[in-house]
């Protein structure tokens with residue numbers, strides 16, 4: 001049985017409820033990653049134009065050169081497109097359309113599904129990205145959920161929010177009366193409920209018969225179905241104990257993260273470090289040449305802390321007990337247990353609980 | 367996962383050590399009352415003898431800290447080791463020999479432990495008993511020797527029966543267990559399972575032999591003291607839940623069996639020592655299928 005726990009966090013770090021935006025980068029960078037390049041230097045491109053295999057341009061502008069950059073997608077060459085600030089779209093966008101069943105079936109495979117779950121839960125502490133998607137585009141979400149419910153009357157439609165997301169909870173509580181077929185699930189502040197498999201197991205829903213979408217993915221689909229818009233920007237939480245003004249910010253895909261931080265964020269003096277996608281399961285990054293990609297949800301700016309010296313294991317067994325798969329992280333260093341290490345999802349719970357501060361990720365790399 | 371310095375559960379190993387310290391000091395308070403104040407109030411000992419339990423507490427703590435200092439071990443941990451060892455010995459232990467024996471036994475076991483992990487406390491305890499056996503071996507205090515008090519089962523439960531300086535009270539051991547329970551790193555399954563199988567084993571022995579001493583021993587705090595404090599100590603227990611359960615069950619059962627041949631005050635420590643030599647066996651046997659699947 002999965003044991004869920006609430007992470008103890010610094011209650012003073014609060015993300016502003018106002019959305020900021022940084023949508024006018026001088027240039028954007030798209031990871032090339034061995035795919036085909038469909039354009040040439042100095043070509044003009046529009047928003048939504050396929051510039052690399054499977055990659056659409058998030059801005060309109062002029063193609064420049066390839067540059068070495070890095071992001072969560074990895075180190076390598078990135079295609080630079082200089083912004084002309086004209087926001088020219090490849091296709092006419094903006095008009096709202098009526099969604100048809102075929103449109104939905106094209107984007108969601110709801111065949112044989114019993115449940116449709118909209119997951120607006122942020123797992124990582126100090127991060128409010130998914131919560132913000134629901135908060136900002138609330139009406140759009142309810143509209144699309146209602147349409148889905150009408151098109152697929154046998155489908156149970158769930159909206160999942162954390163109890164701590166008070167604005168969303170109170171709005172949903174008062175409005176869902178008008179949408180009797182949408183079921184609101186308010187879940188506790190437990191870690192890992194943001195992930196599909198754990199949320200479904202917590203709700204007691206069948207994984208095989210449930211279709212789960214994060215609020216961010218749902219918004220992208222809404223834009224595509226309703227307005228024909230392709231994804232060109234995303235929401236990003238920037239917070240942490242070294243960030244004076246934690247906020248959620250709308251940024252263009254491909255923007256240099258350093259530019260966003262410079263433009264919007266006030267940082268405390270002293271030694272700091274940056275984490276992409278949270279402290280628990282994310283990674284420490286350097287801001288230099290770091291590009292915002294679609295898988296980036298947050299940047300945490302933290303005061304640098306000395307790593308406590310790991311001591312001898314006291315054999316309490318809690319690392320294994322809390323591990324969502326009951327793995328044995330203290331054996332990861334042993335080549336005989338590589339099959340266990342491969343199942344690890346890097347959720348960080350074992351290191352979080354370990355009373356002797358064993359940093360399992362580092363240990364297993366030894 | 368990058369959380370180690372930035373995000374951690376609010377408690378750590380130190381909190382567990384603090385819990386052990388508070389729990390063991392609670393037992394020492396009772397030990398001081400039983401072997402000091404109570405005897406003095408009834409004029410069995412002089413005013414100076416009133417402080418004998420305090421002497422053993424001080425010496426146990428001091429010697430363990432000295433060993434920790436010499437072998438560069440964790441002082442806090444050794445303080446706990448010392449207080450546990452001191453609490454479990456007889457009030458009749460030779461006051462001059464005790465510090466020397468404790469120093470030698472703890473130094474040797476700790477030294478070996480540095481080379482190859484061994485159960486330091488239970489082994490030191492065995493050394494001490496063997497050394498003390500050479501002299502008079504008795505846990506009876508002055509009043510117990512002359513049979514001054516006639517205790518019923520409830521008094522035995524409260525801790526007025528024979529036992530180690532601060533380990534005779536089952537009531538106080540239970541209170542100490544509750545203090546330790548508040549700490550998530552405390553291996554609670556071990557004492558629970560050990561007590562369960564010890565009670566079961568003793569009941570079986572009683573049914574077979576009809577010897578009521580097996581029922582009396584069920585109320586003696588010293589065995590449970592070893593389950594709560596020694597069997598759960600830091601480095602020589604199984605690590606998996608199933609391993610802890612089976613380890614606890616084995617310790618309790620073997621303690622009950624040993625009580626047919628050995629004094630009840632030693633059986634817990636001896637069986638803990640035996641099963642703590644190879645704690646991983648419990649994990650491996652039970653987890654083999656799972657780990658290799």
Ligand code: SF4
Pocket residue numbers: 319322323324325326327328329343344345346347348349350351360367
């Ligand atoms: S990081 Fe891996 S081993 Fe540790 S708790 Fe998470 S899944 Fe288990």
Ligand code: SF4
Pocket residue numbers: 312313314315316317318319320330350353354355356357358605
């Ligand atoms: S949590 Fe840490 S101390 Fe406890 S068993 Fe796991 S590695 Fe050992």
